[in-house]
Amino acid sequence: MxxxxxxxxxxxxxxxxxxxxxxxxxxxxxxxxxxxxxxxxxxxxxxxxxxRNSEVIHAGIYYPTGSLKAELCVMGRELLYSHCEQFGVAHQKTGKLIVAKGTEAYALAKVKENAIANGVLDLQLLDRVELQKLEPNIEADMALHSPSTGIIDSxxxxxxxxxxxxxxxxxxxxxxxxxxxxxxxxxxxxxxxxxxxxxxxxxxxxxxxxxxxxxxxxxxxxxxxxxxxxxxxxxLHYCKGDYFDYRRRNPFSHLIYPMPEANTTGLGIHATMDMSSQLKFGPDTEYIEKVDFRIDGNKAKAFAENISSYFPGIDAGDLKPAYSGIRPKLSGPGEAxxxxxxxxxxxxxxxxxxxxxxxxxxxxxxxxxxxxxxxxxxxx
Ligand SMILES: Cc1cc2nc3c(=O)[nH]c(=O)nc-3n(C[C@H](O)[C@H](O)[C@H](O)COP(=O)(O)OP(=O)(O)OC[C@H]3O[C@@H](n4cnc5c(N)ncnc54)[C@H](O)[C@@H]3O)c2cc1C
CATH class of the missing domain: 3.50.50.60 (FAD/NAD(P)-binding domain)
Incomplete structure (x- = not known):
C-alpha cells in the first residue's frame, strides 16, 4: 500500500x-x-x-431471458473469447452436449427455446445416431449441441x-x-x-x-x-459443489451435461475437463451453514449413480475427490x-x-x- x-x-x-x-x-x-x-x-x-469452479465458458443457455445473468453471459462469452485470443490466455472451444432421454424431449426443446430467446442461436438438436457418432460412450436418446461452449485456464x-x-x-x-x-x-x-x-x-x-x-x-x-x-x-446462502476427478483416460471430446436441476439450482453433475484434458465430474449442490471445503469421499457412490444415467461405463472406484466450491447464492433451498x-x-x-x-x-x-x-x- x-x-x-x-x-x-x-x-x-x-x-x-x-x-x-x-x-x-x-x-x-x-x-x-x-x-x-x-x-x-x-x-x-x-x-x-x-x-473453485468448472472453468467453463458458458454459452448463456439456461438463464431467464432478460435477466442480468443471460445478458451478461452472452455478451461476456464473446468478450472473453476475444480477450483470450488477444492476450494468449489458454482456452478451448470444446463444445458441450446437453443429453436427454426420450421422456425429456419436451424439456430439452424448452431449453433450446430459452437459449434462442437469450440470443444463443447456434444450438443444434441431435438424435441418438448423431449423438453416438460424436460421443460413443454416452447413453442418451438425444442432445443439444452447443458449439460455443468452452473451457478456460481461469x-x-x-x-x-x-x-x-x-x-x-x-x-x-x-x-x-x-x-x-x-x-x-x-x-x-x-x-x-x-x-x-x-x-x-x-x-x-x-x-x-x-x-x-x-x-x-x-x-x-x-x-x-x-x-x-x-x-x-x-x-446469502452457501451452496457447496463437490468435484471428483476421473481416474481413467477421458472418454469424451465434449463437455457433457445432463438436464439441469429444478430451479436450475445447479446444472447437474456434468463431465468437464481442464486444459490438460483431465476429466472431472461435478459439481453437486448442497446448501451448507458455514464455509467448509471438505469432500466426503463416500459421495463417490451417489455421484456414480447419478452419472450412470448418461455414462453407463462409470464406476464409483474411478472417482477421486478433487476440490469443492461454494456458490454465493441469493436463493435458498427450493426457491426460484x-x-x-x-x-x-x-x-x-x-x-x-x-x-x-x-x-x-x-x-x-x-x-x-x-x-x-x-x-x-x-x-x-
Ligand atoms: C462450484 C462452482 C462452479 C462454477 N462454475 C462456473 C463456470 O463453469 N463458469 C462460470 O462462468 N462461472 C462459474 N462459477 C461462478 C464463478 O466462479 C464466480 O461467479 C466468480 O468466480 C466470482 O468471482 P468473484 O470475484 O465475485 O468472487 P471471488 O473469486 O470469491 O473473489 C472475491 C475476493 O474478495 C476477497 N475478499 C473477501 N473479503 C475481503 C475483505 N474483507 N477484504 C479484502 N478482500 C476480501 C476474497 O479473498 C476474494 O479473493 C462457478 C462457481 C462455483 C462455486
Missing amino acids: SSRDGFDICVIGAGVIGLAIAYELAKKYKNQDVSIVILERESSFGQHVSS HGYMQSLLRLAENLGVQFSPYSRVEKIDTDADAFVVHCQLDENRSPEHYEFNCQQLINAAGLEAQSIAQSVSAIPKNTIPK AADFEIQEESVHGLSGLIQLFGMESPGLTASLAIARYISNRVDL
Whole structure:
C-alpha cells in the first residue's frame, strides 16, 4: 500500500470479477490521473470462488431471458473469447452436449427455446445416431449441441487481467483485509487490517468510488458500511459443489451435461475437463451453514449413480475427490433461482457505492461484461 491518503476508486476483492472491473475502469480512465486500488485480504488474487469452479465458458443457455445473468453471459462469452485470443490466455472451444432421454424431449426443446430467446442461436438438436457418432460412450436418446461452449485456464485469465490493470497504473494490495467502511461527507473511509507481519497493521484511506466485489464476503462487507440501510442487503446462502476427478483416460471430446436441476439450482453433475484434458465430474449442490471445503469421499457412490444415467461405463472406484466450491447464492433451498444483484445508489442511497451480490455461475464467463456494466455506472 502506498502512503498516499486516498484513491479515486477502490475495488474490494481480487477475484475474477474485481480484477475485470479494475481493468475496465483503468482503461476508461487511462491518462486521466485517476487512481485505482484493488484490496485483497489473501496473499494473491483468485484464491476463493474464482479458483473453485468448472472453468467453463458458458454459452448463456439456461438463464431467464432478460435477466442480468443471460445478458451478461452472452455478451461476456464473446468478450472473453476475444480477450483470450488477444492476450494468449489458454482456452478451448470444446463444445458441450446437453443429453436427454426420450421422456425429456419436451424439456430439452424448452431449453433450446430459452437459449434462442437469450440470443444463443447456434444450438443444434441431435438424435441418438448423431449423438453416438460424436460421443460413443454416452447413453442418451438425444442432445443439444452447443458449439460455443468452452473451457478456460481461469488462473491464466486472472493473471492477464491483473497484469493489464497494473500496466495501466492500478495498484494491487494483497494482505489487505477490509474491516469496515465509514461514510464521510463526500468520500468513503476504508479501514483495512494488513497482514500481521506488515507495518502498519491498520491502514485507512479515503476513496470516492467504492466497489464491493468480495464474493462470499460481499454481504459482510456491506454490513460494515456505516449509514447503509441494512434491509437492502440480500441474504446469502452457501451452496457447496463437490468435484471428483476421473481416474481413467477421458472418454469424451465434449463437455457433457445432463438436464439441469429444478430451479436450475445447479446444472447437474456434468463431465468437464481442464486444459490438460483431465476429466472431472461435478459439481453437486448442497446448501451448507458455514464455509467448509471438505469432500466426503463416500459421495463417490451417489455421484456414480447419478452419472450412470448418461455414462453407463462409470464406476464409483474411478472417482477421486478433487476440490469443492461454494456458490454465493441469493436463493435458498427450493426457491426460484435468483439473478445477479448489482446495487447502486438508487437501492441503498449512497452515492459512489456499487455492490455485487450473488455472483455465482456464470460469473467467470460474464466477468468482462459485468466489468463494462459497472464501468458504465461509474462517473467520477
Ligand atoms: C462450484 C462452482 C462452479 C462454477 N462454475 C462456473 C463456470 O463453469 N463458469 C462460470 O462462468 N462461472 C462459474 N462459477 C461462478 C464463478 O466462479 C464466480 O461467479 C466468480 O468466480 C466470482 O468471482 P468473484 O470475484 O465475485 O468472487 P471471488 O473469486 O470469491 O473473489 C472475491 C475476493 O474478495 C476477497 N475478499 C473477501 N473479503 C475481503 C475483505 N474483507 N477484504 C479484502 N478482500 C476480501 C476474497 O479473498 C476474494 O479473493 C462457478 C462457481 C462455483 C462455486
